[in-house]
Amino acid sequence: MTDLDDLRAQLQRDAASVTGAPDPARLGQVQRRIRAIRRRRHGAMAVAVAAVVAAVAVGVPVLVGRGTGDVADRVPEHVTVLGFDYTIAQAAGGVRGGAGVTVELPPGDLQRVALVSAAHLPDGSQVTLFDQYDRVVGRLVGGGAELPPVPIDAVPGTLRVAANDVTDDTVLRLTVYERTDVLPEGITNGTAVYRQQVGGATLVEGGFLPDGASSVSFQVEGPLESLAFSFDCARGADTGVVGSMAIDGDTVVSGRCGPRSIAEDAGTSWTRPGNDADRLDARIHTVTIFTSDRVFSEESVPFDGVEMGVGIYRAGPAVLVSGAHVDQIIEANGRLWKLEEAPGRRVRLAVTETDEPRLIGIVAGGGDPLASVGLARNGRTGGTPGIQSATGWSLTRIVWPGQSPTLTLVDERGRPADGSVLVYRPLADG
Secondary structure: OOOHHHHHHHHHHHHOOOOOOOOHHHHHHHHHHHHHHHHOOOOOOOOOOOOOOOOEEEOOOOOOOOOOOOOOOOOOOEEEEOOEEEEEEEEEEEEEOOOEEEEEEOOOOOOEEEEEEEEOOOOOOEEEEEOOOOOEEEEEEOOOOOOOOEEEOOOOEEEEEEEOOOOOOOEEEEEEEEEOOOOOOEEEOOOOEEEOEEOOEEEEEEEEOOOOOOEEEEEEEOOHHHEEEEEEEEOOOOOOOEEEEEEOOEEEEEEEOEOOOOOOEOOOOOEOOOOOHHHHOOOEEEEEEEEEOOOOOOOOOOOOOOEEEEEEEEOOOEEEEOOEEEEOEEEEOOEEEEEEEEEEOEEEOOOOOOOOOEEEEEEEOOOOOOOEEEEEEOOEOOOOOOEEOOOOEEEEEEEOOOOOOEEEEEEOOOOEOOEEEEEEEEOOOO
16 A cells, blocks of 8 residues: 555545544545545645644544554544644555655645654664755654654645664655644634634634724733734735734734735734733723724724734743743644753753654843844854844754754854753643
């Protein structure tokens, strides 16, 4: 079974014998929905620091992914990532003794995730997933490691899996899934959604601008410092649309609306208005989103074809690191992560081959607000994004099993900088 048609046929046969599998009528509905989705085009998902993908659930049980040699030769037809449903689109591999697998991704605008699985993977051997840009985006290690589905950019190119120290019994498989139109729980307009849970934050209020309206208001309990806002605006055909958000009558966000539709995963970027003493004691806050023809204008003006929304979230747990409130639970690279430590401006990590990966962030420690702060790996700078001292904190890279880098916070000249490295590890259920 080496191609997608054979895999689908096997999944259909498996479904009839799997406890809890859907009945034949529902399977037919799913297949009809998949075909309809293939004809439907989706807008590309906006990429933001606070978002990527969380925990994974599968529809048809799957026994692949653990490098123990006790693996079945099948993969799920559906996976759920961050509440979004994905259906199988391409599959490669499944042949014993293979040390590598590739999949050629065609052009398209449906969001994708990739699942790497292996059977009979010896202890200590590594299976690495490279994306279309030849970047490492996942690593599977023998002896019990597991790789959840990984988000892949919706652009054409080659995905490849490379393995070392495999045996004649090792079986590798690379499966690519595309997003369907099943939206996760949250507030939605039918095509975009503010998810109920984003990392450690919980949705408490929000909605979308009604057709033909120029403004809409929502009320939410404070304190304001406990809230985070995700605001989105797409202008339609009119290039002069300005989208704004006001809290208790004060405009805190205002700018030109983008040309595309709001991304399906709308709640992926955050605005936190800060500690305004005049509003901290208010029990109820009024949040208004509106369209206008000038940036920071207080007068709402209606426009046709505008798509606008706001998700209001109760912020998750945070800790104070170098003067910045850092989220303890975040989403990245297809899973949930929890802050493990903030060791200061320098740390040497020892991530063994059987250990979990670590997600690395940086937090600036103040000083010149225009100064750039970045991360040096084993004394070398470059290759990871930096931040300005006034920005607060940001995520940078993943350290994979088998790597032991020394990470140091530096300024733009490579000199020691104030702040701290942040080290996150995957949540057990993420």
